[in-house]
Amino acid sequence: MLTQHRHTSGDVGTFYNQHTDVYDRALGGNIHVGYWDDEADDSPMQAATDRLTDLVTERLAPSEGQRLLDVGCGHGSTAARIVAHHAVQITGISVSDYQVNLANSRPQPPELPGRAAFRLADAMENPFDDETFDGAYAIESLMHMKDKKAALGHIARVLRPGGRLVIAEHSLAGELDGPDAARMAHAYAYFKFSLTTDMYGELLREAGLDVVDHTDITENVRRCYESMISGWRDAANNSSGETSREWATAADLGHWFFFEVPELRYGLLTAVRR
Ligand code: SAH
Secondary structure, three states: OOOOOOOOHHHHHHHHHHHHHHHHHHOOOOOOOOOOOOOOOOOOHHHHHHHHHHHHHHHHOOOOOOEEEEEOOOOOHHHHHHHHHOOOEEEEEEOOHHHHHHHHOOOOOOOOOOEEEEEEOOHHHOOOOOOOEEEEEEEOOHHHOOOHHHHHHHHHHHEEEEEEEEEEEEEEOOOOOOHHHHHHHHHHOOOOOOOEHHHHHHHHHHHOEEEEEEEEOHHHHOOHHHHHHHHHHHHHHOOOHHHHHHHHHHHHHHHHHHHHOOOEEEEEEEEEEO
């Protein structure tokens, strides 16, 4: 999900080694936003974050026997849900060894239709052979990657022609200006959202992937931000010194960002490898 002042993959890994549990608690066992149909939908957090997984899976439309790459797999909750319902083989990568260990120690009873395995790897230096996968998904992981061009280029390379990529991510609907731009520059040290939706589209096309769908679900996911920000405030209260100050600043900026910046959007992008 979100991270603070982390610029290298090693820093992002260290962050998730230390703080995966903060997100897991705030987001009901997943490390991504939840989806609610409308105001009347009173689904609890876990049901809502599982639904986001299901929306990504629907877009991947995996068929039996396919191999999928989970780019930035967290502690494996997403892949676990997919292999519980689909006869696919998932390989997940994360830059946090804590997460990889958690993911690999989830029970996978033999009656599950699919299988998942996880390893420590950097998506910007993706170690897999060309055309290894039938599909790939990246849920709230690209935001952490400094070189998105490299990450997307590698994803395209390891997908077979016709293979799908589904991205679930925050982006900006346009550039900010005035005081918002300055505040955004500060926020950028914490949240790396500042890629516009159009820039994602461009990078995908350059990488050899055609965008076939973009669905903006900002209003459907908004409800999870209160819980996430409370989680950050708790983290500030439960730590001290610089760490505590960072969480508190992240919570303040997050509140601004998620509730007062209309340009901040959350979308599902589906692309097909040419
Ligand atoms: N997709 C998961 C986790 C989201 S948290 C879920 O939806 O639950 C962000 C994830 O991105 C973490 O697992 C982190 O390790 C991963 N990540 C960040 N930068 C990465 C990189 N360069 N290569 C691989 N994974 C990365």
